Amino acid sequence: MIRQELKNILQKIFPDEDIVIDYVPKEKQGDYSTNIAFRIAAQKKKQPYEIAQEIASLIQHPMIESISVHKPAFINFTIANGYILKKLFSEPDTIDLGKGQKIMIEFVSANPTGPINIASARAAAVGDSLIKLLNRTGYEAVSEYYVNDGGRQSSLLAESVKQRIKELNGKSADIPEGGYHGEYIIDLAREIREKGIADIEKIKEYAIDYFIEGHKRILQEFGVEFNNWIRESSIYEKGYVDEVLGLFQEKKLTYVKDGAVWLRTTEFGDKEDRVVITSDKRHTYLLPDIAYHLDKMKRQYNRLINIWGPDHQAQIRSLQSGMMALGYPRGMLEVLIVQQVHLRKAGKLIKMSKRAGVLKTLEELLKHIPKDVVRFFLVMRSNSQHLDFDLDLALKQSDENPVYYVQYAHARIKSIIKKAQEQGIECCNSFAKDLIKEKEEITLAKAILRYCEVVEDAARNFEPYMLAYYLIELARVFHYFYQKLRVIGENKKLTQARLALINRTAETIKSGLEILGVSCPERM
């Protein structure tokens, strides 16, 4: 990576400084810049601008075409064209942020009590892209889906289904308080009734399997496949819940108050202690949750990441405290909050209410909107941003839709390459590199080379949207290039050179879209 190489050069001169390399905002003033002069100036009590000039005069390197100093005291580097082209057609850089660390991301983990909604779909899109990003940056990343098949919710589900079966049999239904009213429950009840299942435990089992299979199917359609599916019941079966409780008691981290068992989570930074066993001897969700994370740790991960919705914000501290109570260091578990999604139609937000049973499901969404559009839209915003999903825009098959904008650039390139082939000109990487020197060509080449830097940034920040933005930008640079210069022309050597350049562009777009789970058609 050019950014890293520049950093190394400066690091040699200033071994004790934290070197920062930024992109230059104005194209004409260079490619990369550093603010090192500001830091040095403060120490040496000299004018930053002077220092910048001194430093600039010290640096000389074949990859650097020129160095300039800009107001207040930025040192800007312009990379030599020859170096750019050499890098562009040599082996791509490998990024090793992870250094082989095993990292697990748990996401979606929607309860098996209903269909997958759009908020979970966002988590699925972000999580899946993150897995791919981390796997390309030196991590061994594994995805996991946790199924809450124990506890009260699944009992309520079973009871709700049972009541609906009663209703189908002509009696009146009495959905329990906190039960499930959605119409999808009626469909399920019909299915179970036809199978002649009546025992409440069997109903529960059937219902949970039904939802898990449904989730698997729709996620697969969405391009998201998990490495592991883990059930809460398996955590109990392994005895981890009791093990965790025993460990806490051994460490004297629990106490009894008002007939309930409390965990001293405040010792690890929680706001208040938490109940782990209620006064009527049931586990709260926290205990099996901690046990589940013990299970994760027993599987030898170096780091755990959970992707949660904003409604679970308050639980983060408790769970992290629980992990620390088990003896794991702070920071072993990181929880990413991915904010909610609002559907927008005709400029207005659509209100969603889960309780009323009116929920926008991923399945419904995919019936109307192509998968590629949904995937791209759901990773277009930073995790902490609320996301407006514009249904009208998503349905537009035109220039306004950024997915097609990016895909179109790729298809356009493929079409040009095909046309060249028909004229007997093959695309290969051995050509006279000095033929590439037009401004638009160099800008495109530089944009392509930024790809691995963007992948690194996106992986480091756990933010796939950075990649989505980059791809739009790369497509823009290409479209501009296309408008200005002809690829296929009289000069065969020049044609070959430009073919190679746009071929690299296409490869980069394809690689990026793959990470985002978006297809990359050759024709549209």
Place this chain on the structure above:
RNA sequence: GCGCCUGUAGCUCAAUCGGAUAGAGCGACGGACUUCGAAUCCGUAGGUUGGGGGUUCAAUUCCCUCCAGGCGCGCCA
């Protein structure tokens, strides 16, 4: 009341770890196809970065405070 998130152009959002004259898309207006895909490109207009303080050579970014919106705050999950 407390915690977390958000507030940037008419709308949806960027702005890398605190950096340069705050940028894109959409919408509006005006242009560009006898030539590789017009699902494209170019130009114009549009801003007191919610308000006010502070820290700094430098604040959209960090701190304090106020205002507005969202999500939480259970011996539910």
